Amino acid sequence: MAKSERTAAVLVAAGRGLRAGAGGPKQYRAIGGQTVIFRAMQPFCTHPRIDAVQPVLNPDDAAMFNAACAGLTHQPPAAGGATRQASVHAGLEALAAQRPDFVLIHDAARAFVSQDVISRAIETAHRTGAAIPTVQVADTIKLVDEAGNIVDTPVRARLRIAQTPQAFRYDVILEAHRRAAREGRDDFTDDAAIAEWAGLTVATFEGDVANMKLTTPEDFVREEARLAAALGDIRTGTGYDVHAFGPGDHVMICGVRVPHSKGFLAHSDGDVGLHALVDAILGALADGDIGSHFPPSDPKWKGASSDRFLKYAIERVAQRGGRIANLEVTLICERPKIGPLRDTMRARIAGISGVDISRIAVKATTSERLGFTGREEGIAATASATIRLPWSL
Structure with missing residues (x-):
């Protein structure tokens, strides 16, 4: 790996988190004594191989963000869009002046990302150009039709749960997002899907079961209990x-x-x-x-x-x-x-x-x-x- 190569991170935090219940956007709620977004950003802001951290926010959340992330070093926040895909695109464009070689894209709702996962993302992206963390599926998965009837049972050994941070060569994923925007494609749920659509081969690396996404009120209750037991x-x-x-x-x-x-x-x-x-x-x-x-x-x-x-x-x-x-x-x-x-x-x-x-x-x-x-x-x-x-x- 060349010493001159720079790696940036985009932290997507523009969503409303409605499934998490009352209490405002979930990324600004406290869990284990710290806000979700602070927990999600800190490992990137303090990682020795991350050169720039680009948060993407809903402009209405600026005051909450500033209060939650005081003390963390990052780029001026970019304004997010109506979808996750649009927000990631905005974050990538905001990094243009930084000219990074690689970029990691992470959901702010994943509050428990470790620096080990970040390091694996960087290493794998440098080898392959595009990579995402995954964990194995423990349960049998069923494919059902609209009526709820089983139509297939995929082979569990080949199934993986996708996580973030997803890592790419910056110029390649930026062009994929630009192309999707030009062609009116706004239905991708993660950046690996955009990369696949753009013709890239996306590698996988070992994720972390603790790197789960906080989505529902039950997720917050469970993680509070886990943190209390662990600490x-x-x-x-x-x-x-x-x-x-x-x-x-x-x-x-x-x-x-x-x-x-x-x-x-x-x-x-x-x-x-x-x-x-x-x-x-x-x-x-x-x-x-x-x-x-x-x-x-x-x-x-x-x-x-x-x-x-x-x-x-x-x-x-x-x-x-x-x-x-x-x-x-x-x-x-x-x-x-x-x-x-x-x-x-x-x-x-x-x-x-x-x-x-x-x-x-x-x-x-x-x-x-x-x-x-x-x-x-x-x-x-x-x-x-x-x-x-x-x-x-």
């Missing part, structure tokens, strides 16, 4: 940080720039709230502390924004196959006043971490004018983090 190793960690005041006109607290008569004396930006949270998460992982991962003796962290530290800690949880259940910060200071900014700080932590704001708490208290915080010499923060990890022996 049964519940861990809690605590953190503490303190920074003294020095010259300045603002302080950073929980990722928010807060005007103040002083600044922090610190090697980084001195964000006591985020620093305490990072220590809490690392503590829950039994993975050292913030100083061992970001030593203040290292000049590259001089003045660093603390959102980088929190993102790193969150990624350490994800790498272990876990998720965040709850984050809590308590700030101890006389001034500045935290109460008016509490929800702004919660929203900022949510944006950095990808954790739903309903699982984030920011509190504040004073020390009744006692000690260094009471004398307004600095700010202290405590934090706790509850995480869920897969059981391991």
